[in-house]
Amino acid sequence: MTNSEQSCEPKFFDGDILIKNGRIITVDSQNRIIDNGALLIRSDIISKIGTTSEMADMHACTVIDARGGIVMPGLVNTHTHLPMSLFRGFADDMPLITWLNDYMFKLEARYIGPETVQCGTLLSCAEMLLSGTTTCCDGYFHEEVVAEAVYTSGIRAVLGQGVIDFPAPGIVNPLLNVEHATSYAQKFKNRYPRIRSAIFCHSPYTCSKETLIHAKQAALDTGVLFQIHVAETRSERDQIRQQHRKTTVEYLDSLGILDSTTLLVHAVWVTDADVDIIRQRGSSISHNPESNMKLASGIAPVLDFIRAGIPTGLGTDGGASNNNLDLFTEMDSAAKLHKVHRFDVGVLDVLSVLKMATIEGAKAIGLGNITGSLEIGKKADIIILDTHKPHLVPMYNPISHLVYSATGADVRDVLIDGEIVVKDRKILTLDLDGILIKATEFASHLTI
Amino acid sequence: MTNSEQSCEPKFFDGDILIKNGRIITVDSQNRIIDNGALLIRSDIISKIGTTSEMADMHACTVIDARGGIVMPGLVNTHTHLPMSLFRGFADDMPLITWLNDYMFKLEARYIGPETVQCGTLLSCAEMLLSGTTTCCDGYFHEEVVAEAVYTSGIRAVLGQGVIDFPAPGIVNPLLNVEHATSYAQKFKNRYPRIRSAIFCHSPYTCSKETLIHAKQAALDTGVLFQIHVAETRSERDQIRQQHRKTTVEYLDSLGILDSTTLLVHAVWVTDADVDIIRQRGSSISHNPESNMKLASGIAPVLDFIRAGIPTGLGTDGGASNNNLDLFTEMDSAAKLHKVHRFDVGVLDVLSVLKMATIEGAKAIGLGNITGSLEIGKKADIIILDTHKPHLVPMYNPISHLVYSATGADVRDVLIDGEIVVKDRKILTLDLDGILIKATEFASHLTI
Numbered sequence: 005m006t007n008s009e010q011s012c013e014p015k016f017f018d019g020d021i022l023i024k025n026g027r028i029i030t031v032d033s034q035n036r037i038i039d040n041g042a043l044l045i046r047s048d049i050i051s052k053i054g055t056t057s058e059m060a061d062m063h064a065c066t067v068i069d070a071r072g073g074i075v076m077p078g079l080v081n082t083h084t085h086l087p088m089s090l091f092r093g094f095a096d097d098m099p100l101i102t103w104l105n106d107y108m109f110k111l112e113a114r115y116i117g118p119e120t121v122q123c124g125t126l127l128s129c130a131e132m133l134l135s136g137t138t139t140c141c142d143g144y145f146h147e148e149v150v151a152e153a154v155y156t157s158g159i160r161a162v163l164g165q166g167v168i169d170f171p172a173p174g175i176v177n178p179l180l181n182v183e184h185a186t187s188y189a190q191k192f193k194n195r196y197p198r199i200r201s202a203i204f205c206h207s208p209y210t211c212s213k214e215t216l217i218h219a220k221q222a223a224l225d226t227g228v229l230f231q232i233h234v235a236e237t238r239s240e241r242d243q244i245r246q247q248h249r250k251t252t253v254e255y256l257d258s259l260g261i262l263d264s265t266t267l268l269v270h271a272v273w274v275t276d277a278d279v280d281i282i283r284q285r286g287s288s289i290s291h292n293p294e295s296n297m298k299l300a301s302g303i304a305p306v307l308d309f310i311r312a313g314i315p316t317g318l319g320t321d322g323g324a325s326n327n328n329l330d331l332f333t334e335m336d337s338a339a340k341l342h343k344v345h346r347f348d349v350g351v352l353d354v355l356s357v358l359k360m361a362t363i364e365g366a367k368a369i370g371l372g373n374i375t376g377s378l379e380i381g382k383k384a385d386i387i388i389l390d391t392h393k394p395h396l397v398p399m400y401n402p403i404s405h406l407v408y409s410a411t412g413a414d415v416r417d418v419l420i421d422g423e424i425v426v427k428d429r430k431i432l433t434l435d436l437d438g439i440l441i442k443a444t445e446f447a448s449h450l451t452i
Numbered sequence: 453m454t455n456s457e458q459s460c461e462p463k464f465f466d467g468d469i470l471i472k473n474g475r476i477i478t479v480d481s482q483n484r485i486i487d488n489g490a491l492l493i494r495s496d497i498i499s500k501i502g503t504t505s506e507m508a509d510m511h512a513c514t515v516i517d518a519r520g521g522i523v524m525p526g527l528v529n530t531h532t533h534l535p536m537s538l539f540r541g542f543a544d545d546m547p548l549i550t551w552l553n554d555y556m557f558k559l560e561a562r563y564i565g566p567e568t569v570q571c572g573t574l575l576s577c578a579e580m581l582l583s584g585t586t587t588c589c590d591g592y593f594h595e596e597v598v599a600e601a602v603y604t605s606g607i608r609a610v611l612g613q614g615v616i617d618f619p620a621p622g623i624v625n626p627l628l629n630v631e632h633a634t635s636y637a638q639k640f641k642n643r644y645p646r647i648r649s650a651i652f653c654h655s656p657y658t659c660s661k662e663t664l665i666h667a668k669q670a671a672l673d674t675g676v677l678f679q680i681h682v683a684e685t686r687s688e689r690d691q692i693r694q695q696h697r698k699t700t701v702e703y704l705d706s707l708g709i710l711d712s713t714t715l716l717v718h719a720v721w722v723t724d725a726d727v728d729i730i731r732q733r734g735s736s737i738s739h740n741p742e743s744n745m746k747l748a749s750g751i752a753p754v755l756d757f758i759r760a761g762i763p764t765g766l767g768t769d770g771g772a773s774n775n776n777l778d779l780f781t782e783m784d785s786a787a788k789l790h791k792v793h794r795f796d797v798g799v800l801d802v803l804s805v806l807k808m809a810t811i812e813g814a815k816a817i818g819l820g821n822i823t824g825s826l827e828i829g830k831k832a833d834i835i836i837l838d839t840h841k842p843h844l845v846p847m848y849n850p851i852s853h854l855v856y857s858a859t860g861a862d863v864r865d866v867l868i869d870g871e872i873v874v875k876d877r878k879i880l881t882l883d884l885d886g887i888l889i890k891a892t893e894f895a896s897h898l899t900i
Contacts, residue, residue, distance in 0.1 A: 089842075093852035097797050131842035238795075297788035298856070300797040327856035328843045333781055337788070340745035344789075347686075349545050349748040394537075394579035395776045395860075397888045398895030404541035408746070408775035412843075413861030440845050447846030 018052075018062040019044040020422060025056055026070025026388060027402055031077050031362045031377040035355060037402065043075060045384040048197075048422035053378060066424070068417060070388050074402055077377050078138025078385040078418065079331040080365030082290035083231075083269050083319025085144050086154070087116065087124030089131065090446055091324040100237050100299045108324065109172075110452055112145075116173040121146040122153045123446055126439045128329060129157035133431050135330045135412020138385040138420045139376075141267070141290070141319070141369040143204030143231050145173040148188055155196045158425040158433040160385060162369045164204030164231050165189065167219045169211050182215065186222040193228060198421055200370070202229040208252055209240050213259060220261045229370050231290075232261070234268040237301050241273035253278035262287045267368060269319065270295075271309070272302040279305065283312040288368035291360065293338045295321030303345050306338070310356060315372070317365025318357075330412040331361050339407050354407040384422040389414045466500075466510040467492040468870060473504050474518030474836060475850055479525050479810045479825040483803060485850065491523060493832040496645075496870035501826060514872070516865060518836050522850055525825050526586025526833040526866065527779040528813030530738035531679075531717050531767025533592050534602070535564065535572030537579065538894055539772040548685050548747045556772065557620075558900055560593075564621035569594040570601045571894055574887045576777060577605035581879050583778045583860020586833040586868045587824075589715070589738070589767070589817040591652030591679050593621040596636055603644045606873040606881040608833060610817045612652030612679050613637065615667045617659050630663065634670040641676060646869055648818070650677040656700055657688050661707060668709045677818050679738075680709070682716040685749050689721035701726035710735045715816060717767065718743075719757070720750040727753065731760040736816035739808065741786045743769030751793050754786070758804060763820070765813025766805075778860040779809050787855050802855040832870040837862045 021044070028041035030053065042059040044052040052059065088108070095107040121144070132140060139160040144150055147165035154161045165185040169178050185203045192201035203223040205211045211219070216232075223230035235241055235252040248255045253274050256262055264286035271282070271289050282289070289309050296302060309316045318338060320329045335357045342352045366376025375385045389410065391397070396405050396414065418426035425433050469492070476489035478501065490507040492500040500507065536556070543555040569592070580588060587608040592598055595613035602609045613633040617626050633651045640649035651671040653659045659667070664680075671678035683689055683700040696703045701722055704710055712734035719730075719737050730737070737757050744750060757764045766786060768777045783805045790800045814824025823833045837858065839845070844853050844862065866874035873881050 090846065092846070092848075092857065094848045096849070096852050096856070097791075097801050099797055127842050127845065134842065294784075294788060297792040298797070300791040300795050302795070303792060323843075327852065330843065330859070333784070333859065336742075336781070337785065340742060340785070341789075341792075343545075343748040344745040344751060347748050347750070349547055349746070353545050392888060394575050394582065394884070394888065395771075395778065397575065397891050398538065398540070399892075400540075400542045400895060400898070401544070404544050404775065408544070409540065411778070411781070411859045411861055413859060436842070440840060440842065443845050444847075447848060450848070 022064035026075035029076040082317035085322030086128040089323030090124040125153035136415035164202035236270040315367040317368035470512035474523035477524040530765035533770030534576040537771030538572040573601035584863035612650035683721040684718040763815040765816035
């Protein structure tokens with residue numbers, strides 16, 4: 005499990021980091037798997053991929069021995085509310101509306117400020133790093149604090165400031181919601197190389213028509229992703245239908261919300277016609293199966309999204325409605341849920357699910373050209389799994405194991421943008437003990 | 453993470469092992485949780501449970517510091533086919549009948565013998581130990597080899613020799629099936645303290661009426677558990693209905709199969725009347741949600757079983773249809789699946805699910821009086837979880853975390869029958885490296 009560092013004289017220099025002796029799952033357009041593979045990183049970019057023997061003469065400052073494990077793209081979590089991990093397990097097993105109105109919104113009003121947002125975000129970043137997530141797409145409040153915390157963790161992220169039509173953390177006057185989000189989006193659009201800003205409208209039932217239109221326009225003007233919870237529950241569908249005589253998707257489309265820079269989160273209660281609208285507009289989907297199961301929201305028509313060619317990624321949702329951020333177990337849940345739901349073992353095969361958690365997720369949040377697969381020229385967002393474990397042996401098909409057998413705890417090393425951020429399961433960028441102590445201290449005072 | 457060992461002079465002796473500084477989840481009849489708790493073990497038995505301060509003066513040969521983690525009963529896996537982990541991931545995403553007839557039965561005929569049964573069993577035992585399972589209920593062939601391998605691992609188990617009406621591993625003449633199973637059951641009934649023998653009829657569609665009656669009578673005569681796959685798929689239900697004009701449960705009941713020493717595995721396609729029959733006969737259920745999801749079999753009416761007071765445990769099924777033996781993620785799947793299936797967040801609350809994986813599972817396989825909960829006088833089958841991890845912090849409700857946030861990889865120490873079998877995630881009873889090498893070697897030759 006040791007990584008060796010070599011002296012780096014210029015005449016021998018081929019790259020900064022050489023990973024060797026791994027089974028490389030590229031998730032590229034040919035879905036290539038390279039047994040006993042090697043991968044060279046120069047600066048933040050993948051510069052060569054081949055077999056270890058083909059690349060035997062290459063030199064790099066740091067050599068990482070994957071020791072027969074799996075080398076694959078870091079996972080992409082297309083929907084989180086990072087600070088909410090602080091509420092994990094506080095309020096389980098209640099309907100979404102009760103959970104939101106009687107617990108989460110009240111807890112947020114009472115406890116969420118810049119300091120707690122920082123604490124919760126760092127906690128989530130630590131969890132994501134240790135379970136192999138290298139990119140996330142977040143929506144919350146005090147998002148500038150989220151951005152600074154995510155920056156310190158080293159994670160790649162699209163971070164959306166929340167817009168909602170009532171007072172929320174950091175938002176005393178909801179009339180200034182969109183202005184606040186726009187100002188944040190502009191400020192953080194290019195502040196850090198790994199971070200892109202976004203605007204996150206909470207939902208069509210918590211934002212007025214005017215707010216939705218205004219926020220979408222602001223996202224377009226700023227050139228950032230627009231995210232929104234859509235058609236999550238049956239009651240939301242019924243409410244929108246009653247108020248607007250439309251499905252939720254038709255309603256948003258009538259406002260001009262749907263285009264190729266809009267990410268629709270959940271999309272459980274959508275019709276065949278809705279799927280066609282989403283496809284035509286070029287919007288993307290974040291599918292959150294475990295949250296939808298736990299909150300008894302329903303089962304999204306993911307097979308229809310994929311069949312229609314709609315970029316569809318996986319999301320864990322916040323830590324309070326899942327209750328972890330492990331995308332490996334999320335893959336397992338997705339693969340199994342749709343099989344039993346459709347009574348068809350052939351649907352959501354393991355490769356499709358792996359793509360949702362990597363390249364399709366990256367596409368869904370607008371980062372498909374830089375991450376989500378291991379290809380020359382892409383950013384070096386890479387994880388290495390230790391497969392010398394009884395639940396991963398024998399290995400006939402590594403992709404089957406990634407979906408059905410592995411968990412985030414099998415991730416050994418994590419590289420983002422060519423930087424080693426986790427080495428032998430130790431986070432190099434964050435003070436994990438300090439974060440755990442702070443989060444525990446926060447929780448010790450919590451009451452409702 | 454260190455355990456200390458004290459000198460053990462008789463005058464100071466209170467017990468063999470003292471576990472302290474843990475949050476003890478007893479899963480006893482009052483569902484007591486003892487914060488900062490301690491637990492004393494004398495020989496193989498739990499002799500005292502209290503707070504660490506109450507038990508500060510107690511001495512034991514070995515002191516295990518749980519360091520603020522969770523101390524809980526070891527998990528009970530009510531349905532496995534241990535050697536089948538060797539086929540994990542070889543044949544995914546196909547219907548049960550294709551999977552069985554075109555892959556598993558063929559692979560078994562070609563590759564399964566005493567040596568491979570031993571190899572696969574040890575592999576599964578290693579996985580179970582490292583994910584906190586201390587008791588399992590198995591059904592396979594060459595079960596005497598399974599029993600010897602399980603014995604070396606230290607796991608508590610109920611192990612059933614398979615009965616099926618066609619040639620199977622170790623069974624050249626199916627007419628002698630039941631005799632073979634009976635002879636095994638007698639031989640291993642009391643051979644090892646932690647192991648009980650059983651008879652496992654594969655299913656009502658692979659065993660004739662005569663075989664079923666004969667095998668059940670043999671189990672009764674020998675005084676061992678009788679296990680059978682029941683109503684797993686819709687096609688099985690239809691076939692039995694066509695042949696016998698009865699539901700599968702009615703059919704088995706008409707043969708006198710159902711009583712309080714019968715474990716019905718899967719029980720997906722059962723009616724309300726069937727549930728009532730099962731309740732009246734006192735039979736038990738093994739619920740295998742992940743296998744049922746992965747094979748698209750259907751969703752068992754678990755809420756009805758529990759409401760009727762039928763002992764209902766959790767099972768992973770074999771490693772080839774899940775594809776792991778982790779009961780923590782199985783708990784998560786069970787809790788979430790039934791919520792979304794019933795559109796009701798209130799069903800299968802976390803405590804009910806934890807009980808399925810512990811005390812109810814123990815009851816279902818006839819071991820409720822000796823394991824499945826932490827109570828004075830019960831066997832010391834105990835696991836300790838390291839909760840100093842970002843996905844388990846903060847902790848408002850430890851049971852929520854066990855069901856929704858933890859995985860088997862959070863298990864640090866495992867004790868069975870008062871013996872430490874896993875310490876700091878190292879298995880003390882088995883040669884893990886040797887097992888992994890053998891299993892990998894086996895797989896390298898496998899073709900169909």
